[in-house]
Amino acid sequence: MARTQGSHSDITGPRIREAALRLFAQHGYAAVSMRQIAKEVGVQAGALYNYTPDKQSLLFSLMSSHMEELQAAWDSVPRAAYAMDRLRAFTGFHIRFHLERPDAVFIAYMELRNLTEENFTVIESLRRVYENGVEGILKEGVEQGVFSIPDTKIATLAVIAMLNGVNTWYRSEGRLSLDEVERVYWGMVQKAVSA
């Protein structure tokens, strides 16, 4: 049965965001049309413009929400006293947070080039804040003498790149449990930075 007219502002908004997130991740921002998004949601294309001024704003909104949620979630993790413990906590947090949102993560990395210059600047600064938090852990570990790192900036990026890689291969029905994945990666991270 066809959908009738009427007002659904409370549910249509989130549904547009969910559909856009999934479609952008799957096919890429440029390859997805507003008509496709509308079809997924079950409305006509014109109706989307009650929720976003244009397609670019929709992309930016999805990306900034993701980065802000990431930061807020990490900020809410209890801060351990020793750098080694904090790095272990970070490793587990980062892997789990990212595996729970594969689409948002994918978009946050892949669609940077499709942001306007202004929007790009905003997202990049959010990312830098997150990275600085990680670098802070590494610096403290060096000061505490438990880490040996020639360049904490590079080590930060290397650790994050390594952990992000999990998203490219992990499948929940695969041979490894999340706990095992976390343990394996923590082993490598720990050895890589240890004194």
Add this chain to the structure above:
Amino acid sequence: MARTQGSHSDITGPRIREAALRLFAQHGYAAVSMRQIAKEVGVQAGALYNYTPDKQSLLFSLMSSHMEELQAAWDSVPRAAYAMDRLRAFTGFHIRFHLERPDAVFIAYMELRNLTEENFTVIESLRRVYENGVEGILKEGVEQGVFSIPDTKIATLAVIAMLNGVNTWYRSEGRLSLDEVERVYWGMVQKAVSA
């Protein structure tokens, strides 16, 4: 002065590939039009179809060439006797090869979703061959007792992901020389897998 008509098959072909590589990397496959590519090369859009049957074939050709060059280059690196030496050689090779071709690398990772199913299968199998080569080194190191790795498959992907990260931040005019970058990464890779 406007370009005149005439035959330039020997130079136009490569120029189309170079332009497509750069534009796909910069804006994404879906966001780049055949008209844009033609404009970069200095021909009309219709002329492109003397060199590629369609846009998809152009993308696939760029990606498969890249993967085949990667494999051929690694195969030509002299094979050291000990796993530790081979892993060091791999680390340096991978970083340098990828930094020399940032556009091709970017495309090879980001545009997989824009390949047809058939083309995707081909590219994926080329990638798997390359990864298996790396895993072979890690397995040998474990047998030789110099590496301690709970899961060589994951370690392979982790090492490659870490090294690929260099492309996201390295700039030749930056504060670190290529040799220094290589040394820093080798330090982390070595520690991460060592017994």
Add this chain to the structure above:
DNA sequence: GTCTATACCAAGATAGAC
């Protein structure tokens, strides 16, 4: 081999009725 011209289709976005 390249050109101009165009067929054909789908994109983003808007207008106005309900």
Add this chain to the structure above:
DNA sequence: GTCTATCTTGGTATAGAC
């Protein structure tokens, strides 16, 4: 708030002249 209808632009690909 959503609909239908449409404007305008730009996409891939092809045809036929030079």
